[in-house]
Amino acid sequence: MSENTLILGLQWGDEGKGKIVDALSENVHAVCRFQGGHNAGHTIKVNGKKTVLHLTPSGILHKNVNCLIGNGVVLALDALNEEIVELENEGIDFNERFFVSNNCALILPSHIKIDQVRDKTESIGTTGRGIGPAYEDKVGRRAIRFGDIGDQNILEEKVKSLIEYHNKILVDIHKENKFEVQDIFDYIEKYKHLYEKYSCDSYEIIERWSSDGLSMLFEGAQGTLLDIDHGTYPYVTSSNTTAGGVSTGLGIGPKNIHKIVGITKAYTTRVGEGPFLTELFDKDGEMLAKRGHEFGATTGRPRRCGWLDLVALKKTIFLNSVTDLCLTKLDVLDEFDEIKVCVEYSDNQPIYKTFKGWGEPTSQAKNITELPKLAQDYINFIEENVKTSISILSVGPSRDETIFI
Numbered sequence: 001m002s003e004n005t006l007i008l009g010l011q012w013g014d015e016g017k018g019k020i021v022d023a024l025s026e027n028v029h030a031v032c033r034f035q036g037g038h039n040a041g042h043t044i045k046v047n048g049k050k051t052v053l054h055l056t057p058s059g060i061l062h063k064n065v066n067c068l069i070g071n072g073v074v075l076a077l078d079a080l081n082e083e084i085v086e087l088e089n090e091g092i093d094f095n096e097r098f099f100v101s102n103n104c105a106l107i108l109p110s111h112i113k114i115d116q117v118r119d120k121t122e123s124i125g126t127t128g129r130g131i132g133p134a135y136e137d138k139v140g141r142r143a144i145r146f147g148d149i150g151d152q153n154i155l156e157e158k159v160k161s162l163i164e165y166h167n168k169i170l171v172d173i174h175k176e177n178k179f180e181v182q183d184i185f186d187y188i189e190k191y192k193h194l195y196e197k198y199s200c201d202s203y204e205i206i207e208r209w210s211s212d213g214l215s216m217l218f219e220g221a222q223g224t225l226l227d228i229d230h231g232t233y234p235y236v237t238s239s240n241t242t243a244g245g246v247s248t249g250l251g252i253g254p255k256n257i258h259k260i261v262g263i264t265k266a267y268t269t270r271v272g273e274g275p276f277l278t279e280l281f282d283k284d285g286e287m288l289a290k291r292g293h294e295f296g297a298t299t300g301r302p303r304r305c306g307w308l309d310l311v312a313l314k315k316t317i318f319l320n321s322v323t324d325l326c327l328t329k330l331d332v333l334d335e336f337d338e339i340k341v342c343v344e345y346s347d348n349q350p351i352y353k354t355f356k357g358w359g360e361p362t363s364q365a366k367n368i369t370e371l372p373k374l375a376q377d378y379i380n381f382i383e384e385n386v387k388t389s390i391s392i393l394s395v396g397p398s399r400d401e402t403i404f405i
């Protein structure tokens with residue numbers, strides 16, 4: 001029987017999902033994305049070379065691994081094309097192992113414009129990639145889907161009516177310029193080859209892989225606290241980033257998700273606006289940002305930094321039925337004299353437990369017993385507090401700086 005594993009973020013994104021998915025891809029048949037879009041930035045480092053993926057599943061660097069973009073993803077054709085071209089130039093082959101669901105809702109240039117214009121007043125601090133407006137149109141049953149590219153008549157009708165709708169929003173509400181329907185057609189036409197090469201009925205593919213007993217990794221984007229239903233609303237993204245998103249975003253029932261690996265950094269970061277109880281504004285915050293190179297992989301914005309919040313972590317473990325924890329960026333804490341962890345809230349303020357820092361490098365460790373005793377104490381405390389075992393530890397950005405327990 002196949003063994004399928006879900007890997008998702010338990011914080012506000014950027015937990016190191018790309019690195020961990022890549023590290024676990026070696027022995028699976030396929031890696032699948034199920035939600036979000038090119039708002040994601042997933043970094044992989046192999047032999048000193050860094051790759052940032054926005055849409056392509058993080059298994060793509062392994063040449064025998066299939067990659068699928070599921071129906072729950074919102075798809076920007078230009079971003080996908082750019083990423084494929086860049087990767088092909090690096091010698092990565094997409095032929096016959098890369099598939100995109102016909103049911104993906106498209107992100108059009110007008111969605112991006114609406115997102116950027118709105119965020120000037122709504123101040124969510126979105127990535128400006130058109131994600132929210134594209135999901136709105138999907139739920140409003142007016143989205144253009146990837147498969148529509150195959151039928152010129154349907155496409156013409158749908159594009160015309162959608163762009164008229166977008167123009168009302170842009171011109172009447174925001175006093176911006178309108179989009180020409182023809183320009184949007186031309187845009188879609190330019191990327192028609194993506195449809196011809198990669199479009200698929202993802203149900204057929206997933207059903208076949210499942211019946212053949214092949215194992216899959218499901219790669220989450222963003223993080224649980226950015227979930228549209230369970231996150232820090234309205235400062236969230238517009239998809240379900242939690243475990244339930246796999247079933248809707250890929251078409252695979254919950255019984256076929258056998259292992260749920262939740263990733264948390266050893267501290268916390270957030271990009272964009274919204275509440276962040278353990279955020280630091282002092283030299284410790286600066287040191288986390290500096291040692292962790294905390295700049296967004298998609299927008300380059302500085303990430304806000306703070307201590308690990310175990311109250312939030314317990315909640316996100318529950319929301320996803322996490323079976324295994326993965327703790328990343330432990331090495332970033334190597335030089336701190338003291339490390340704090342939030343263990344409860346009082347009047348909406350974090351109450352911290354303080355740990356003595358280990359003050360030595362951890363990146364070389366290949367085994368948990370090779371870590372400094374004080375680092376092991378920190379890890380054990382987290383496991384016991386949230387009652388979930390850590391089965392993967394990440395002590396550096398590279399594929400091989402990973403400890404499997």
Ligand code: GDP
Pocket residue numbers: 009013014015016017018019040041042043044045291292293296297328329330331332394395396397398
């Ligand atoms: P994702 O969105 O969850 O895939 O994470 P990002 O790629 O946006 O951000 C994670 C950043 O941390 C990237 O720059 C990674 O290369 C880096 N990274 C991942 N794991 C580790 C780790 O254990 N230690 C250090 N120092 N960096 C890490």
Ligand code: IMO
Pocket residue numbers: 009012013014015039040041042124125126127128129130131132220221222223226235236237238271272273297
């Ligand atoms: P990965 O997959 C971190 C944040 C944005 C903003 C909010 C809404 O790399 O972890 P959106 O453009 O989605 O409408 O923005 O969500 N956000 C992310 N933060 N990592 C991400 O992805 C994110 N994708 C969106 O900063 O606060």
Ligand code: MG
Pocket residue numbers: 013014015040041042043297298
């Ligand atoms: Mg990221």
